[in-house]
Amino acid sequence: METQSGDNPLRPFSDGVFEGKVWGKFHLLTQSAAPGHSVYGEKILSIDGEEFRSWDPKRSKLGALYYKRASLPIAPDSNILYLGAASGTTVSHVSDILAFCGSGFPKESKTNSVSARRNGLVYAVEFSDRPMRDLVMLAERRKNIIPILADASRPEFYFPIVEPVDVVFQDIAQANQAEIACKNSKYFLKDGGHLILSVKARSIDVVENPKKVFKEEMKKLEKNEWGASFKILKTFDLAPYHADHLGIIAVKK
Numbered sequence: 423m424e425t426q427s428g429d430n431p432l433r434p435f436s437d438g439v440f441e442g443k444v445w446g447k448f449h450l451l452t453q454s455a456a457p458g459h460s461v462y463g464e465k466i467l468s469i470d471g472e473e474f475r476s477w478d479p480k481r482s483k484l485g486a487l488y489y490k491r492a493s494l495p496i497a498p499d500s501n502i503l504y505l506g507a508a509s510g511t512t513v514s515h516v517s518d519i520l521a522f523c524g525s526g527f528p529k530e531s532k533t534n535s536v537s538a539r540r541n542g543l544v545y546a547v548e549f550s551d552r553p554m555r556d557l558v559m560l561a562e563r564r565k566n567i568i569p570i571l572a573d574a575s576r577p578e579f580y581f582p583i584v585e586p587v588d589v590v591f592q593d594i595a596q597a598n599q600a601e602i603a604c605k606n607s608k609y610f611l612k613d614g615g616h617l618i619l620s621v622k623a624r625s626i627d628v629v630e631n632p633k634k635v636f637k638e639e640m641k642k643l644e645k646n647e648w649g650a651s652f653k654i655l656k657t658f659d660l661a662p663y664h665a666d667h668l669g670i671i672a673v674k675k
Protein backbone atom coordinates (compact mmCIF):
# COMPACT_ATOMS: atom_id res chain seq x y z
CA MET A 423 0.00 0.00 0.00
CA GLU A 424 1.15 3.52 -0.76
CA THR A 425 0.24 6.58 1.28
CA GLN A 426 -0.26 9.74 -0.70
CA SER A 427 1.13 12.99 0.65
CA GLY A 428 0.91 16.41 -0.99
CA ASP A 429 -1.73 17.18 -3.63
CA ASN A 430 -4.54 14.66 -3.98
CA PRO A 431 -4.14 13.01 -7.42
CA LEU A 432 -7.71 11.60 -7.60
CA ARG A 433 -10.94 13.12 -8.85
CA PRO A 434 -14.44 11.59 -9.17
CA PHE A 435 -15.04 9.66 -12.40
CA SER A 436 -18.53 8.37 -11.63
CA ASP A 437 -20.37 7.41 -8.44
CA GLY A 438 -17.86 5.42 -6.39
CA VAL A 439 -15.19 5.36 -9.11
CA PHE A 440 -12.17 7.71 -9.15
CA GLU A 441 -9.54 8.55 -11.73
CA GLY A 442 -6.08 9.99 -11.57
CA LYS A 443 -2.42 9.69 -12.48
CA VAL A 444 -0.92 7.50 -9.79
CA TRP A 445 2.12 5.21 -9.79
CA GLY A 446 3.22 7.03 -12.96
CA LYS A 447 0.16 6.37 -15.13
CA PHE A 448 -3.60 6.81 -15.48
CA HIS A 449 -5.71 4.60 -13.21
CA LEU A 450 -9.34 4.08 -12.29
CA LEU A 451 -9.85 3.16 -8.64
CA THR A 452 -12.71 2.32 -6.31
CA GLN A 453 -12.87 3.31 -2.66
CA SER A 454 -12.39 0.10 -0.69
CA ALA A 455 -15.36 -1.22 1.27
CA ALA A 456 -12.96 -3.53 3.14
CA PRO A 457 -9.85 -1.52 4.00
CA GLY A 458 -6.71 -3.50 4.73
CA HIS A 459 -7.41 -6.17 2.10
CA SER A 460 -6.16 -6.56 -1.45
CA VAL A 461 -8.44 -8.94 -3.41
CA TYR A 462 -6.34 -9.91 -6.44
CA GLY A 463 -3.00 -8.22 -5.84
CA GLU A 464 -4.26 -4.81 -7.00
CA LYS A 465 -2.41 -1.71 -5.88
CA ILE A 466 -3.89 0.27 -3.02
CA LEU A 467 -3.53 3.97 -2.39
CA SER A 468 -4.26 5.51 1.01
CA ILE A 469 -5.44 9.12 1.13
CA ASP A 470 -6.67 10.90 4.25
CA GLY A 471 -7.35 7.55 5.95
CA GLU A 472 -9.40 6.14 3.01
CA GLU A 473 -8.16 3.31 0.78
CA PHE A 474 -8.53 3.26 -3.01
CA ARG A 475 -8.08 0.05 -5.00
CA SER A 476 -6.72 0.19 -8.53
CA TRP A 477 -9.07 -1.49 -11.03
CA ASP A 478 -7.16 -3.57 -13.60
CA PRO A 479 -9.04 -3.46 -16.95
CA LYS A 480 -7.17 -6.55 -18.17
CA ARG A 481 -8.64 -8.56 -15.29
CA SER A 482 -12.19 -7.22 -15.60
CA LYS A 483 -14.62 -6.72 -18.53
CA LEU A 484 -16.58 -4.23 -16.46
CA GLY A 485 -13.37 -2.39 -15.60
CA ALA A 486 -12.49 -2.32 -19.31
CA LEU A 487 -15.87 -0.71 -20.04
CA TYR A 488 -15.14 2.04 -17.50
CA TYR A 489 -11.69 2.57 -19.01
CA LYS A 490 -13.42 2.91 -22.40
CA ARG A 491 -15.39 5.72 -20.71
CA ALA A 492 -18.71 3.94 -21.00
CA SER A 493 -21.45 5.64 -19.04
CA LEU A 494 -22.70 2.72 -16.96
CA PRO A 495 -26.01 2.53 -15.08
CA ILE A 496 -24.35 1.40 -11.83
CA ALA A 497 -24.77 3.57 -8.74
CA PRO A 498 -24.55 2.91 -4.99
CA ASP A 499 -28.30 2.37 -4.73
CA SER A 500 -28.41 -0.20 -7.60
CA ASN A 501 -29.19 -3.86 -7.05
CA ILE A 502 -27.06 -5.94 -9.39
CA LEU A 503 -27.35 -9.53 -10.55
CA TYR A 504 -23.81 -10.57 -11.53
CA LEU A 505 -23.60 -13.77 -13.63
CA GLY A 506 -20.19 -15.45 -13.87
CA ALA A 507 -18.69 -14.06 -10.65
CA ALA A 508 -15.63 -16.37 -10.55
CA SER A 509 -13.56 -15.61 -7.41
CA GLY A 510 -14.83 -12.05 -7.19
CA THR A 511 -12.17 -9.90 -8.87
CA THR A 512 -14.76 -7.63 -10.50
CA VAL A 513 -17.47 -8.29 -7.90
CA SER A 514 -15.14 -6.69 -5.32
CA HIS A 515 -15.11 -3.42 -7.28
CA VAL A 516 -18.90 -3.56 -7.75
CA SER A 517 -19.14 -4.07 -3.99
CA ASP A 518 -16.96 -0.97 -3.45
CA ILE A 519 -19.23 1.11 -5.70
CA LEU A 520 -22.39 -0.08 -3.95
CA ALA A 521 -20.88 0.60 -0.53
CA PHE A 522 -19.83 4.11 -1.53
CA CYS A 523 -21.79 6.69 0.39
CA GLY A 524 -19.84 9.79 -0.38
CA SER A 525 -18.48 10.08 3.13
CA GLY A 526 -14.92 11.23 3.57
CA PHE A 527 -12.95 11.76 0.41
CA PRO A 528 -13.07 13.57 -1.89
CA LYS A 529 -14.43 16.48 0.07
CA GLU A 530 -15.53 18.39 -3.01
CA SER A 531 -17.33 15.43 -4.63
CA LYS A 532 -20.98 16.03 -5.46
CA THR A 533 -21.68 12.49 -4.30
CA ASN A 534 -20.98 13.71 -0.74
CA SER A 535 -24.30 15.51 -0.73
CA VAL A 536 -26.19 12.23 -0.72
CA SER A 537 -26.05 11.09 2.86
CA ALA A 538 -29.05 8.89 3.63
CA ARG A 539 -29.89 6.39 0.94
CA ARG A 540 -30.29 2.67 0.73
CA ASN A 541 -27.20 1.09 -0.75
CA GLY A 542 -27.63 -1.82 -3.15
CA LEU A 543 -26.58 -5.47 -3.13
CA VAL A 544 -24.73 -7.60 -5.66
CA TYR A 545 -26.11 -11.11 -6.16
CA ALA A 546 -23.08 -13.00 -7.46
CA VAL A 547 -23.79 -16.26 -9.33
CA GLU A 548 -21.01 -18.77 -10.03
CA PHE A 549 -21.31 -22.50 -10.76
CA SER A 550 -17.76 -23.63 -10.16
CA ASP A 551 -16.95 -24.57 -6.55
CA ARG A 552 -13.24 -23.62 -6.50
CA PRO A 553 -13.70 -19.89 -7.24
CA MET A 554 -16.86 -19.94 -5.12
CA ARG A 555 -14.72 -20.60 -2.03
CA ASP A 556 -12.80 -17.33 -2.63
CA LEU A 557 -16.06 -15.53 -3.39
CA VAL A 558 -17.56 -16.66 -0.07
CA MET A 559 -14.46 -15.40 1.78
CA LEU A 560 -14.79 -12.07 -0.04
CA ALA A 561 -18.46 -11.87 0.94
CA GLU A 562 -17.58 -12.50 4.59
CA ARG A 563 -15.56 -9.27 4.63
CA ARG A 564 -18.21 -7.22 2.80
CA LYS A 565 -21.85 -6.73 3.69
CA ASN A 566 -23.25 -6.27 0.18
CA ILE A 567 -22.32 -9.48 -1.68
CA ILE A 568 -24.73 -12.44 -1.79
CA PRO A 569 -22.77 -15.39 -3.26
CA ILE A 570 -24.94 -17.96 -5.07
CA LEU A 571 -23.53 -21.34 -6.13
CA ALA A 572 -25.75 -22.13 -9.13
CA ASP A 573 -25.92 -22.66 -12.86
CA ALA A 574 -26.93 -19.31 -14.39
CA SER A 575 -28.80 -21.13 -17.14
CA ARG A 576 -31.27 -22.35 -14.45
CA PRO A 577 -32.45 -19.10 -12.80
CA GLU A 578 -35.58 -20.81 -11.46
CA PHE A 579 -33.36 -22.39 -8.76
CA TYR A 580 -32.28 -19.06 -7.24
CA PHE A 581 -35.50 -17.22 -8.00
CA PRO A 582 -36.58 -17.31 -4.30
CA ILE A 583 -33.48 -15.51 -3.00
CA VAL A 584 -32.91 -12.72 -5.55
CA GLU A 585 -34.94 -9.53 -5.39
CA PRO A 586 -35.72 -7.45 -8.52
CA VAL A 587 -32.55 -5.81 -9.80
CA ASP A 588 -31.69 -2.63 -11.70
CA VAL A 589 -28.82 -4.20 -13.63
CA VAL A 590 -27.93 -7.65 -14.90
CA PHE A 591 -24.21 -7.90 -15.60
CA GLN A 592 -23.03 -11.04 -17.36
CA ASP A 593 -19.52 -12.32 -17.96
CA ILE A 594 -20.08 -15.96 -18.88
CA ALA A 595 -18.08 -17.40 -21.74
CA GLN A 596 -20.73 -19.84 -22.98
CA ALA A 597 -22.18 -20.48 -26.44
CA ASN A 598 -25.71 -19.70 -25.14
CA GLN A 599 -24.79 -16.48 -23.35
CA ALA A 600 -27.61 -14.41 -24.92
CA GLU A 601 -30.16 -17.00 -23.80
CA ILE A 602 -28.74 -16.98 -20.24
CA ALA A 603 -28.91 -13.18 -20.11
CA CYS A 604 -32.50 -13.09 -21.37
CA LYS A 605 -33.78 -15.86 -19.08
CA ASN A 606 -32.29 -14.17 -16.01
CA SER A 607 -33.62 -10.78 -17.09
CA LYS A 608 -37.10 -12.26 -17.46
CA TYR A 609 -37.06 -13.30 -13.79
CA PHE A 610 -35.07 -10.55 -12.12
CA LEU A 611 -34.55 -7.40 -14.20
CA LYS A 612 -36.98 -4.56 -13.53
CA ASP A 613 -38.80 -3.10 -16.55
CA GLY A 614 -36.53 -0.41 -17.95
CA GLY A 615 -33.55 -2.02 -16.18
CA HIS A 616 -30.20 -2.44 -17.90
CA LEU A 617 -28.26 -5.40 -19.17
CA ILE A 618 -24.48 -5.14 -19.42
CA LEU A 619 -23.17 -8.10 -21.34
CA SER A 620 -19.65 -9.12 -22.24
CA VAL A 621 -19.74 -11.27 -25.37
CA LYS A 622 -16.72 -13.44 -26.12
CA ALA A 623 -16.84 -14.23 -29.83
CA ARG A 624 -14.57 -17.28 -29.59
CA SER A 625 -16.86 -18.97 -27.05
CA ILE A 626 -19.74 -18.80 -29.50
CA ASP A 627 -17.95 -19.64 -32.73
CA VAL A 628 -14.17 -20.17 -32.87
CA VAL A 629 -13.88 -19.78 -36.63
CA GLU A 630 -16.48 -17.13 -37.54
CA ASN A 631 -15.56 -13.45 -37.91
CA PRO A 632 -16.14 -11.87 -34.44
CA LYS A 633 -18.09 -8.97 -35.99
CA LYS A 634 -20.59 -11.39 -37.47
CA VAL A 635 -20.90 -13.25 -34.17
CA PHE A 636 -21.56 -9.97 -32.30
CA LYS A 637 -24.25 -8.98 -34.82
CA GLU A 638 -26.02 -12.31 -34.36
CA GLU A 639 -25.91 -12.02 -30.55
CA MET A 640 -27.38 -8.52 -30.68
CA LYS A 641 -30.20 -9.77 -32.92
CA LYS A 642 -30.99 -12.45 -30.32
CA LEU A 643 -31.14 -9.86 -27.54
CA GLU A 644 -33.51 -7.69 -29.58
CA LYS A 645 -35.90 -10.49 -30.50
CA ASN A 646 -36.17 -13.94 -28.93
CA GLU A 647 -38.46 -16.42 -27.19
CA TRP A 648 -36.74 -16.36 -23.79
CA GLY A 649 -39.08 -13.94 -22.04
CA ALA A 650 -37.06 -10.70 -22.10
CA SER A 651 -35.85 -8.62 -25.02
CA PHE A 652 -33.72 -5.50 -25.23
CA LYS A 653 -33.02 -2.29 -27.05
CA ILE A 654 -29.26 -2.04 -27.58
CA LEU A 655 -28.02 1.34 -26.35
CA LYS A 656 -24.30 1.16 -26.99
CA THR A 657 -21.53 -1.30 -27.76
CA PHE A 658 -17.81 -1.19 -26.99
CA ASP A 659 -14.94 -3.17 -28.49
CA LEU A 660 -13.06 -4.24 -25.33
CA ALA A 661 -9.66 -4.39 -27.09
CA PRO A 662 -6.87 -3.84 -26.17
CA TYR A 663 -7.88 -5.13 -22.73
CA HIS A 664 -9.80 -8.19 -24.00
CA ALA A 665 -9.42 -9.32 -27.62
CA ASP A 666 -12.55 -10.35 -29.57
CA HIS A 667 -14.89 -9.25 -26.77
CA LEU A 668 -17.80 -6.87 -27.17
CA GLY A 669 -19.37 -4.99 -24.28
CA ILE A 670 -23.08 -4.43 -24.84
CA ILE A 671 -25.24 -2.01 -22.84
CA ALA A 672 -28.95 -2.55 -23.40
CA VAL A 673 -32.26 -1.61 -21.80
CA LYS A 674 -35.13 -4.05 -21.16
CA LYS A 675 -38.08 -3.38 -23.47
Ligand SMILES: C[S@@+](CC[C@H](N)C(=O)[O-])C[C@H]1O[C@@H](n2cnc3c(N)ncnc32)[C@H](O)[C@@H]1O
Nearest residue numbers: 482506507508511512548549550573574575593
Ligand atom coordinates in the same frame (compact mmCIF):
# COMPACT_ATOMS: atom_id res chain seq x y z
C1 LIG B 1 -14.60 -15.03 -17.50
S1 LIG B 1 -14.92 -15.77 -15.98
C2 LIG B 1 -15.60 -14.47 -15.02
C3 LIG B 1 -14.61 -13.48 -14.48
C4 LIG B 1 -15.27 -12.52 -13.51
N1 LIG B 1 -16.47 -11.96 -14.08
C5 LIG B 1 -14.38 -11.39 -13.08
O1 LIG B 1 -14.26 -10.38 -13.81
O2 LIG B 1 -13.80 -11.45 -12.00
C6 LIG B 1 -16.40 -16.67 -16.34
C7 LIG B 1 -16.97 -17.37 -15.13
O3 LIG B 1 -18.26 -17.82 -15.46
C8 LIG B 1 -18.48 -19.05 -14.83
N2 LIG B 1 -19.59 -19.72 -15.53
C9 LIG B 1 -19.60 -20.21 -16.79
N3 LIG B 1 -20.81 -20.74 -17.09
C10 LIG B 1 -21.59 -20.54 -16.00
C11 LIG B 1 -22.93 -20.86 -15.70
N4 LIG B 1 -23.73 -21.47 -16.59
N5 LIG B 1 -23.42 -20.51 -14.49
C12 LIG B 1 -22.63 -19.88 -13.57
N6 LIG B 1 -21.34 -19.57 -13.81
C13 LIG B 1 -20.82 -19.89 -15.00
C14 LIG B 1 -17.15 -19.77 -14.93
O4 LIG B 1 -17.03 -20.80 -13.96
C15 LIG B 1 -16.17 -18.61 -14.72
O5 LIG B 1 -15.81 -18.51 -13.36
